[in-house]
Amino acid sequence: MSAHPILRPTLAERRKQETRMDIARTAARLFAEHGTSEVTAEQIASESGVAxxxxxxxxxxxxxxxxxxxxxxxxRWLADISDGPHRLPTPAEFESAAVRSLTLGDSPEDLEITRGLLTAMNDDQALRAIWQRINLEAERELCDVLTKLAGPHADSIAVRIAAAASAGAVRVGLELWAMGASTPDGQDSPDALVVECMRRFSSAVRV
Structure with a gap:
């Protein structure tokens, strides 16, 4: 049986994705600099070069x-885990996927924009709500992915705990990175802090 062809986005779809990301970068930079209350949709559109x-x-x-x-x-993290073995990933596999998603994806510029945005969330309820929703949706999607990987006889409790702990570790790691924290051995990169949090979470939920 031949494999199903990989569906790649069309040129129009790629352009839409690029435009949406350009708008996101502009909005994130402006919010980090001024807060959401001082920035208008018109300003974001204008500085993004769109109507x-x-x-x-x-x-x-x-x-x-x-x-x-x-x-x-x-x-990227979810896609990496989905492509892994058809079983629940080990803690090391969770960590490796998280590191790849952070180090092989965002440019240094995007990481700095993200860092500024996460910092601005401390004083901006609207941004915190968006961040919380994104993380909740990521946890739910991860739970779906893990359920499929674990198969029909999956332990639903173990799957939920794995999804919540892993997604929570990523969130906390990124928030700590934005605050300027570092690991006990002095590493201050986002991937190092995420891995540190994953290991702490894994230890915390182990019975």
Missing amino acids: LRTFYRYSRTKEEAVEPLLAAGAQ
């Missing part, structure tokens, strides 16, 4: 414009 009508085609609100940037790493 306001185009902006609202990609985002219902100005706050939602940052979602593609914040969700990109999680989507």
